[in-house]
Amino acid sequence: MTDIFENINDCCVKLKIDLCGAELAKIAADGNYTAETMEALSHLFTYLSTKKDAAMVQDILNKSRLPKSAPKTFDNFDFTRIRGQDVERIKGISSLATLHSGSNITFVGPPGIGKTHLAQAYGYECAQRRIKVYFIKATELRDKFNRARKSGSTASCVNTLVRYQCLIIDEIGHCKFDKENTMLFFDVIDRRYNKEGMFNTVFTSNKQPSQWKECFEEEDALLCSLDRIFDNAIVFNLKGKSYRGRKLKVVNVQVDNLNHEDK
Ligand code: ADP
Ligand code: MG
Numbered sequence: 001m002t003d004i005f006e007n008i009n010d011c012c013v014k015l016k017i018d019l020c021g022a023e024l025a026k027i028a029a030d031g032n033y034t035a036e037t038m039e040a041l042s043h044l045f046t047y048l049s050t051k052k053d054a055a056m057v058q059d060i061l062n063k064s065r066l067p068k069s070a071p072k073t074f075d076n077f078d079f080t081r082i083r084g085q086d087v088e089r090i091k092g093i094s095s096l097a098t099l100h101s102g103s104n105i106t107f108v109g110p111p112g113i114g115k116t117h118l119a120q121a122y123g124y125e126c127a128q129r130r131i132k133v134y135f136i137k138a139t140e141l142r143d144k145f146n147r148a149r150k151s152g153s154t155a156s157c158v159n160t161l162v163r164y165q166c167l168i169i170d171e172i173g174h175c176k177f178d179k180e181n182t183m184l185f186f187d188v189i190d191r192r193y194n195k196e197g198m199f200n201t202v203f204t205s206n207k208q209p210s211q212w213k214e215c216f217e218e219e220d221a222l223l224c225s226l227d228r229i230f231d232n233a234i235v236f237n238l239k240g241k242s243y244r245g246r247k248l249k250v251v252n253v254q255v256d257n258l259n260h261e262d263k
Pocket of ligand 2: 115116117170171204
């Protein structure tokens with residue numbers, strides 16, 4: 001019986017229902033509830049709590065901008081392609097210890113190596129654990145900043161990006177951030193840096209962080225941003241061949257000239 005009351009108590013906490021195990025025990029005793037009735041109640045509470053949990057995960061995923069169909073996960077990432085002495089460290093990111101310790105992550109490497117896949121898998125894992133996550137490509141971030149500047153809503157734009165516990169910025173270096181956008185980028189980084197608790201930012205890039213200044217215009221703001229990003233961070237340098245093109249088939253055929261004399 002104790003387990004049943006504990007379970008219902010835990011479910012009530014999750015469901016934000018103001019009913020504790022002791023209260024329920026009294027109701028059960030006063031009403032002469034049978035063990036079967038209590039089992040049924042426990043089953044019902046578990047069902048409701050599981051349903052609420054699943055809805056919460058779905059809500060986080062819906063707001064995250066991570067792909068909904070065929071999501072990239074750690075499960076569908078082929079880690080056997082990765083070799084080297086730090087393999088375990090890259091595998092270990094699925095524990096989200098980096099998020100708990102507020103450590104930022106940067107995946108650097110050539111196209112098709114799996115940077116975006118790993119960043120999205122990290123985001124997907126966050127959502128599974130009810131951690132609010134947001135995925136955005138650098139070009140989309142630039143466009144978002146441009147729109148906010150036009151409509152005079154830069155403050156709320158920055159506020160939104162600061163709110164997510166995990167912010168993933170994909171493909172840094174694919175586009176230029178002008179002076180004002182670099183200042184807004186700094187605002188986001190600085191505000192996130194000063195937050196307490198579980199917060200981190202994940203980047204992917206074809207370029208080493210030392211080359212990022214080529215893509216931002218206001219150098220001081222960028223240097224201050226980099227200072228904060230890499231104050232507590234882990235950089236994964238991925239080397240090797242692109243995963244893309246695995247299904248590419250090349251067919252070479254010889255076509256002879258039509259020789260009239262052969263006719
Ligand atoms: P990048 O961002 O480095 O350019 P992506 O992460 O977009 O590359 O990877 C390109 C494609 O290859 C994606 O469809 C991705 O899911 C797949 N891919 C890359 N590396 C792996 C891997 N190790 N296991 C499974 N799929 C991979
Ligand atoms: Mg990519």
